[in-house]
Amino acid sequence: MxxxxxxxxxxxxxxxxxxxxxxxxxxxxxxxxxxxxxxxxxxxxxxxxxxxxxxxxxxxxxxxxxxxxxxxxxxxxxxxxxxxxxxxxxxxxxxxxxxxxxxxxxxxxxxVPVAKLPGPTVITREFTPWYTPERTAVRSFYWKSYEGKLRAKGWSDAAIAGLDEASRAIVERLTDPEQPAARQAKGLVVGYVQSGKTANFTGVTAKAIDAGYRLVIVLGGTLNLLRAQTQRRLDMELIGQENILRGADITDLDSLVGIDYVSDDDADWPDFVRHGGRPSALGAFDIERLTTRDNDYKSLAQGIRALEFEKREPTRPLHDPANLHHTAARVLVVKKNKSVLTKLVKDLKQIHGLLGELPALIIDDESDQASVNTLDPKKWEAGKTDRTAINGLISQLLGLLPRAQYVGYTATPFANVFVDPGDEEDIFPRDFLISLPRPAGYMGVQDFHDLDDNGQGQAEATHVRGIYDSTGDRLQEALDAFVLTGALKLYRADHGVPEGPFRHHTMLVHESVRMAEHAALALRISSMWHNAAYKGTEGHARLASLFEKDFHTYTDAALPTPETYADLKPYISRAHQLISKGGTPVIVVNGDSERDYNQPDLDFDRTPHVWKILVGGTKLSRGFTIEGLTISYYRRTTQQADTLMQMGRWFGFRPGYRDLVRLYIGREETLGRSRNAKTVDLYEAFEAICRDEELFREELARYAPLVDGRPQVTPAQIPPLVAQHLSWVKPSARNKMFNAELVEVRSPGTWVEPTAYPALPAELAHNTEAWEPVLAALGDTPVRLAVGSEAGYDARVGTVSHETLMQVLCDLRWSVPSQFSPHLEFLLRAGQQPTIDDWFVITPLQSAAGRREARILGQGLFTPARRARRRDPLFGAISEPKHRAAALRIAGAVTTAGSAAVEENVRPRRGALVLYPVVESELRLTADGSVDPRDLVMAFSFVAPKSSVRPGSPLVRFRAIDSGRQDAIVIERDDVRP
Incomplete structure (x- = not known):
């Protein structure tokens, strides 16, 4: 050749x-x-x-x-x-x-640029390494097949390598399937809402069965539709054609009867993985499916033989390598349904002896839904644990399979980390908790909320719209946006953008949990649709106006977009036609019956094009991926952070049209119907819980590094890291939380910003007067503070001893004392060792045009800032990002040099404190220009010096109530180690 x-x-x-x-x-x-x-x-x-x-x-x-x-x-x-x-x-x-x-x-x-992507964050117990490169090189048949499928789908090498790394981090913390002693490992994997968790657990499944796990049970949601989606994904990308056909001749129609995907001419069948022959004939092993796309687990008609494993060496246990790597793996994808799981448990009980030898893997998708035991422990009978149905059946599976490993997957982990770690039969992730990095191309919280952009507001301006404007309800505008974005997708497909991402085009309308209201809303939308005159002059005029004021302004310059509405107009008719196909643009998705989800337009895998408006409630908010989602109209409220976050169906991957995504969301909605009902801001609530989740991830990343080769924290010590920014949005339902207390947070070089200040005038006055020694230490002449190339700001500054500041902080009163007490514990101990000498205090002078000067306790002048509480009693962010760099530099947290006023105050054992006099309404001054102490919130942020914790020291100490320790409060970290 x-x-x-x-x-x-x-x-x-x-x-x-x-x-x-x-x-x-x-x-x-x-x-x-x-x-x-x-x-x-x-x-x-x-x-x-x-x-x-x-x-x-x-x-x-x-x-x-x-x-x-x-x-x-x-x-x-x-x-x-x-x-x-x-x-x-x-x-x-x-x-x-x-x-x-x-x-x-x-x-x-x-x-080939270096892919400088973050890796997974791992909180783990110590484990025995077994999943070595040498072992994976010998046995990686299904992983290599899956890797090839991902590459064929267009995944980049960096994305595949990232998945390889993250899935390896999980598999290596499972128990070696070949080891003689049975041991269960339990872990939790935390992803982002609609961020590709299925790809990760498919990779974990591939690696695990290559390594020797021979029974894989995937708990795939609570609906047939969700279970079928998961089954199809595993069949297509991992199990493959040859395992599905099981020797049937693809050219013999009679032999294909009853084989899913083939017998009904699934259009994607050619894209299913092909191994080049039966894996068992290629030196690997087959995978036998005990469930199919259309059939959940049923009591086995062919008898229990389908769950029996033949041994090549009968005298040796199944987990012996001589047997393990020559037997087929069984894979089941089952609903979290009492009837289904009961049948599986019953069948497994009939396999005598072998279960103790069988390496098994249980993957629990959406593990905070249905799997968590929500029965009140106070109502249990003495010495007896009562469990909800699904939790009890999972517990039975783990009891029947002593070599089973449990891995839960969720984007909202709080319910799982609040499970009692002392309950050995429950699903607490005692062995590892892994937080997956935000994937490239993912559209998440940063795309809808301006968390730290110094007030620019670009994310909100681009993607977020209120439910109401000066003309009233904007539902008609949202419908117009749906038509416009459909036409824009068609335009882009005609101008070089791959058509794949535009296969489906959907809109979500989510207002209520009440099914009767869904029917009324669907009728209203249908009426609005048919009266919208999209083919007439009035409709085109409305669309042209929206295009010019909104979509033309915020489109991505890198993607083809028409310059004028006239260029887009020819595509409007086609978009309208696709949305109206079948006579109605609306699909109602609600109810508890499976028939509600058997509508063809809800099957995004098997329906060529879904261009519809989906109206519903809870059933649209968990596990259900709304493909092509572009416009969301959202008003539903809830009081649990994890429930609210799962409703964010607008998070996900939007290739080729992320600039077109719009979220119409309630800003001032009423929560509850009683006279004590609260007015809430849904957009604010989403931002608060997003901050909670991002802080949780940051805390995990902070404590993940090993100290002297040992973990700083274990999963059992994670719950105190859960934050709460809004008092009315709890991390999870109360019946999913157990008691844990954070004793101390050591935060060298880290920006810390308390927000739980009191509201009563007497307590505010008390706190203001407590700060008098610090106010007196501030110089009268403002100085300019800047770091690097930033413009900087003016501030009054001074230095106080650590002892003086501790006297002030110990005297303060708080609306939620537990929010600051762990930080105060750290600062007090740092003074005892001692590792902090003094503090540089910065009081920024506001530069806004409307600022006013005031004296405080005879000291001054100051320029109080105006801030609002998120909702009683917590403030949101109080500090301004531009004020942080100088404090971080003085505390030694950054190395970038600052102005002379900054550099001359840098000391190895000096911390920095930024003091913000804050008013919550208009500034009221007395005749001498002073502000009443009762009107002031003396807010502050601090950065402890890098020297305040000695190298190698743990950063946290915990106390936790653990039922496994007879309800004793125990100290989890050594409280005498500096």
Missing amino acids: NHTPADALLDIHASALAGMASSPKHFERWAALAADEDHPDADLSEERFHEGLVSADDALTALWSRHLTAWDFAEDPQWAQGTPARTDERRTVVYDRLRFGSDLRKALDNA
Whole structure:
């Protein structure tokens, strides 16, 4: 066979890289060995390699992309010299080992940039490593097949490497399926709402069955539709055609009867994974499905034999390698349904003896739904644990399968981490908790809420609209936006954007949990739709106005968008036609019956195009992915943060149309119908719970690094890290929470901002007077504080001793004392050791045009800031981002140099405190220009010096009530270790 020079070069590089296995080596030598026989005259110079990269040789670049990315992501390999994964330093080590010159390095960096992505955050107990690179290299049949499928779907090498890393972090914390002693591991994986958790647990399943797990039970939601979606995904991307056919001849129609996907001509069947033959004939093992797309688990008609495992060596246990790697795996995808799980438990009980030898994996999707025991422990009989139905059946499964590993998946973890860790039969993730990174291309909270953008408000301006404006309800505008965005998708498909992301186009209307109201709302929308005159002058005028004032302003310049409505107008008719197909644009999705979900337009997998408006309540808010969701009209309230977050169906991946996404959300809604009903802001509530979740992830990341090779915290110590920004939105339902207390938070170099200030005038006056020693220490002349290239700000500053500040902080009163007490404990202990000498106090002077000056307790002048409480009793963010850099620099948290006023005050054992005199309404001054202490909230933020915690010290201490320890309050961390 004749090869072109480019083909020969590719062959040589592929052979050389394959020979290197898992570590980079001297490339010239390996390439010479690869070229020796077949290509003795090949040009192996760096110049020729460089030429191939610069000339955009796609095959060569793709080959190197896979290998460089794998080396970039490798977790602490011996050859990496301790360099962190996904960094320039790691890439430099790779190039050094390959012996590449500077020009080639630059060309490779341009062709394959380092993917500087965050890895998973892991909170873990100590475990015995067993899932080694050598072991995975020998057994990775299904993982490699899945990896190939993802690459065919267009996943980047970085995305695949990230999934490889995250799934490996989970599998390696399961028990070795070959080990003689039975042991169960339980863990929790925390993703983002609609962020691709299924891809992760598919990867975990692939790796786990490669490693030796032979029974996989996936708890796939509470509805047939959700279960079927999960089954189809696993069948398509992991199990594959040959395992589904089970030897049936694809050309023999009679043999295909009853085989899902084939017998009903599923359009996606050609895209199902193909292994090239029965895996058992290729040196691997088959997967037998005990459930199908259309059939949940049923009592086995063919008898219990379907759950029996034959042994090659009958005298050895099933988990012995001689048996384990020669037997088929069984996979079940079942609903979290009492009847279904009861049948499974009953069948398993009939397998005598073998269950103790069977490595099993239970994956619980949406593990905070139905799986958590919500029965009140105070009502249990003495010595007896009462369980809800699903929780009890999961507990029975774990009891029947002593080698079963439990992995829960959720985007809202609070209910799971509040499970009693002392209940050995429950699902508390005692062994590991893994937080997945935000995936590339994901549209999440940062795209709808301006959390820290210094007041620019770009995310809200682009995507968020209120339910009402000066003309009233904006539902008609939302419908118009749905038509416009449909037309824009059609326009983009005609102008070079791949049509795949535009297959479905949907709108969500979610106002109430009441089914009667859904029917009325659907009727209202249908009436509005038919009276909207989308084909007439009035309708086009309305659409043209909305296009100009909204979508033309905020579209992504990188995507094709018409300059005028006239250019878009030809696509309006087609969009209207697609939405109206079937006679109505509306689908109602509610009820407890499965028939409500058997509508063809709800099956996004099997229906070619779904262009509809979905009206519903709770059933649209959990696990159900609304494909193509572009316009959301949302008014539903709830008092649980995890429930509210799960309703955020607008989070997810929006390739090619993320700039078109609009959220119409209630701003001032009434919660409850009693005379004590509260007025709430839904958008504010979402922002608050998003802050709660982001803070939870940040705290996990903070405590994840090992100290002296040991974990700082275990999953049992996680619950105190759960925050709450709004008093009326609890982290989870009360019956899912158990008691835990955070004793101390050590926060060297970290910005800490309490928000639970009292509201009573007498307590405010008390706090104001407590700050008098600090106010007196401030200089009269303002100074300019700046760091790096920032413009900076003016402030009054001064220095107080640590002892003086502690006297002030100990005297303060709080609306929620527990919010600040763990931080105060840390500061008090830091003074006793001592590790803090003094504090640099900064009181920023407001620069807004309407600022007013005031004296406080005879001191001044100050410029009080105006802030509002989120809802009693907590404030939202009080500080301004521009005020933080100077404090962080003075406390040694950052190294960027600041202005002279900053640098001359930097000390190794000095902290920084930013003091904000705050008023909640108009500033009222007395005749001498003073403000009444009863009108002031003396708010503050602080940064403890980096020196305040000694290297290697744990950062937290906890007390927790653990039923496994006879309800004793125990100290989880050594409280005498500095």
